[in-house]
Amino acid sequence: xxxxxxxxxxxxxxxxxxxxxxxxxxxxxxxxxxxxxxxxxxxxxxxxxxxxxxxxxxxxxxxxxxxxxxxxxxxxxxxxxxxxxxxxxxxxxxxxxxxxxxxxxxxxxxxxxxxxxxxxxxxxxxxxxxxxxxxxxxxxxxxxxxxxxxxxxxxxxxxxxxxxxxxxxxxxxxxxxxxxxxxxxxxxxxxxxxxxxxxxxxxxxxxxxxxxxxxxxxxxxxxxxxxxxxxxxxxxxxxxxxxxxxx
Amino acid sequence: xxxxxxxxxxxxxxxxxxxxxxxxxxxxxxxxxxxxxxxxxxxxxxxxxxxxxxxxxxxxxxxxxxxxxxxxxxxxxxxxxxxxxxxxxxxxxxxxxxxxxxxxxxxxxxxxxxxxxxxxxxxxxxxxxxxxxxxxxxxxxxxxxxxxxxxxxxxxxxxxxxxxxxxxxxxxxxxxxxxxxxxxxxxxxxxxxxxxxxxxxxxxxxxxxxxxxxxxxxxxxxxxxxxxxxxxxxxxxxxxxxxxxxxxxxxxxxxxxxxxxxxxxxxxxxxxxxxxxxxxxxxxxxxxxxxxxxxxxxxxxxxxxxxxxxx
Numbered sequence: 345x346x347x348x349x350x351x352x353x354x355x356x357x358x359x360x361x362x363x364x365x366x367x368x369x370x371x372x373x374x375x376x377x378x379x380x381x382x383x384x385x386x387x388x389x390x391x392x393x394x395x396x397x398x399x400x401x402x403x404x405x406x407x408x409x410x411x412x413x414x415x416x417x418x419x420x421x422x423x424x425x426x427x428x429x430x431x432x433x434x435x436x437x438x439x440x441x442x443x444x445x446x447x448x449x450x451x452x453x454x455x456x457x458x459x460x461x462x463x464x465x466x467x468x469x470x471x472x473x474x475x476x477x478x479x480x481x482x483x484x485x486x487x488x489x490x491x492x493x494x495x496x497x498x499x500x501x502x503x504x505x506x507x508x509x510x511x512x513x514x515x516x517x518x519x520x521x522x523x524x525x526x527x528x529x530x531x532x533x534x535x536x537x538x539x540x541x542x543x544x545x546x547x548x549x550x551x552x553x554x555x556x557x558x559x560x561x562x563x564x565x566x567x568x569x570x571x572x573x574x575x576x577x578x579x580x581x582x583x584x585x586x587x588x589x590x591x
Numbered sequence: 592x593x594x595x596x597x598x599x600x601x602x603x604x605x606x607x608x609x610x611x612x613x614x615x616x617x618x619x620x621x622x623x624x625x626x627x628x629x630x631x632x633x634x635x636x637x638x639x640x641x642x643x644x645x646x647x648x649x650x651x652x653x654x655x656x657x658x659x660x661x662x663x664x665x666x667x668x669x670x671x672x673x674x675x676x677x678x679x680x681x682x683x684x685x686x687x688x689x690x691x692x693x694x695x696x697x698x699x700x701x702x703x704x705x706x707x708x709x710x711x712x713x714x715x716x717x718x719x720x721x722x723x724x725x726x727x728x729x730x731x732x733x734x735x736x737x738x739x740x741x742x743x744x745x746x747x748x749x750x751x752x753x754x755x756x757x758x759x760x761x762x763x764x765x766x767x768x769x770x771x772x773x774x775x776x777x778x779x780x781x782x783x784x785x786x787x788x789x790x791x792x793x794x795x796x797x798x799x800x801x802x803x804x805x806x807x808x809x810x811x812x813x814x815x816x817x818x819x820x821x822x823x824x825x826x827x828x829x830x831x832x833x834x835x836x837x838x839x840x841x842x843x844x845x846x847x848x849x850x851x852x853x854x855x856x857x858x859x860x861x862x863x864x865x866x867x868x869x870x871x872x873x874x875x876x877x878x879x880x881x882x883x884x885x886x887x888x889x890x891x892x893x894x895x896x897x898x899x900x901x902x
Contacts, residue, residue, distance in 0.1 A: 358833075473691040
């Protein structure tokens with residue numbers, strides 16, 4: 345029986361406009377969703393369980409708002425849902441990784457899946473960072489996994505093509521698109537999820553090394569030059585050479 | 592606060608130019624940064640790094656573990672020669688993964704895709720570039736430096752080189768390398784990208800983009816709409832929120848309307864050219880040079896002009 349943990353994160357809807365108010369991103373009117381790559385991670389974890397057997401726990405770090413993401417994972421078929429309670433606002437990456445690693449230990453994790461990056465930070469730091477805190481190997485941006493009793497075989501893009509990599513558990517795997525479309529919840533799953541309890545995990549405090557000074561809107565690009573008709577292509581090519589110096 | 596350490600971006604024992612930009616970013620944090628150059632035979636790359644202006648010293652880190660990529664083993668080897676302080680590297684996908692592991696091993700905070708360094712305040716994009724976040728550093732950090740933002744340092748320096756051997760056990764096994772079907776460049780590796788959208792009409796018409804790409808040494812990308820519509824266009828080509836985030840010098844969008852999800856992946860490109868028959872397409876608001884025309888008309892002229900210019 346493999347203990348499988350999936351790290352999931354709730355993020356602002358990726359189509360949302362981000363307004364800045366008083367030096368902070370104003371998220372008060374934002375719709376929150378499960379980070380898209382974490383949905384691939386959930387799919388891989390459920391396939392792992394179906395192939396080998398085991399228990400899948402979806403774990404998140406956040407405020408009570410994030411229970412929605414856990415319930416959505418439960419509706420897909422994970423066995424347990426768990427949350428590390430932190431207040432709203434900025435979380436230092438070092439303290440996040442320490443807290444998640446502690447929780448993975450408490451859950452007895454033998455394999456951890458997460459998305460290749462969260463859609464809000466686009467950093468991709470959490471998977472490899474948690475792996476290092478646990479002293480485990482990590483494989484990033486994986487597009488396919490074959491499951492064995494105590495090992496995995498994974499496909500990972502590399503500059504030269506695709507690498508087929510073997511690794512023994514325990515391991516952290518960060519998931520890209522590739523294992524097929526993530527499954528959708530059925531009515532039975534949604535009903536079960538409503539009654540499911542979120543397990544609260546206490547991991548203590550970890551100090552970070554950073555704090556937010558301010559958020560700002562990226563500087564607006566000056567309006568570009570616009571041309572009507574393909575006869576202007578030669579002019580643009582000339583500008584790319586003489587003005588932009590990029591070709 | 593300790594030293595300033597740079598992990599050189601090395602591929603097959605060759606130093607990548609992005610390292611010169613990381614040196615510039617490092618110099619705004621402190622003087623005489625130490626550059627660590629890992630490799631199975633790092634001498635040539637270490638020599639190149641020693642020529643960067645402003646570099647204090649270079650560590651040529653030789654290890655057999657660098658023959659295949661294994662983030663845990665590489666991190667262990669690199670950490671073994673890294674003194675305390677801030678550590679910086681390039682924001683390639685490998686650089687970002689190593690940065691995360693190195694930060695965790697040093698109890699440091701990792702900050703990815705840094706675009707501005709001002710003393711102890713560090714700026715990086717969040718929400719797919721829809722906002723920037725300025726952070727105050729109160730302790731050790733590991734940063735990756737986004738490409739095409741910092742001016743590369745010069746190459747008239749002559750820093751001393753120390754040779755260090757290391758060993759580290761690989762935790763993963765490379766079972767097989769499935770080579771690419773062709774010599775096509777990947778969008779995450781290219782400095783010029785030409786992307787097609789559903790406006791291209793059919794996947795076969797992407798051949799026209801490949802013709803232009805070949806002349807420019809560019810990679811061919813695609814919008815999500817194109818990837819979702821045609822199975823001949825693989826997800827690996829997708830630029831955008833659920834595809835790859837790219838930051839090339841030149842991005843040419845052909846038949847792409849410019850949905851938020853696509854802009855999220857390419858809006859920080861240095862120069863953007865849009866070719867679209869619909870003059871009201873959102874992509875034109877982000878383009879440095881917009882051409883309202885069908886691709887059928889514009890691409891042959893583009894090909895001809897580039898041919899004349901580049902030979």
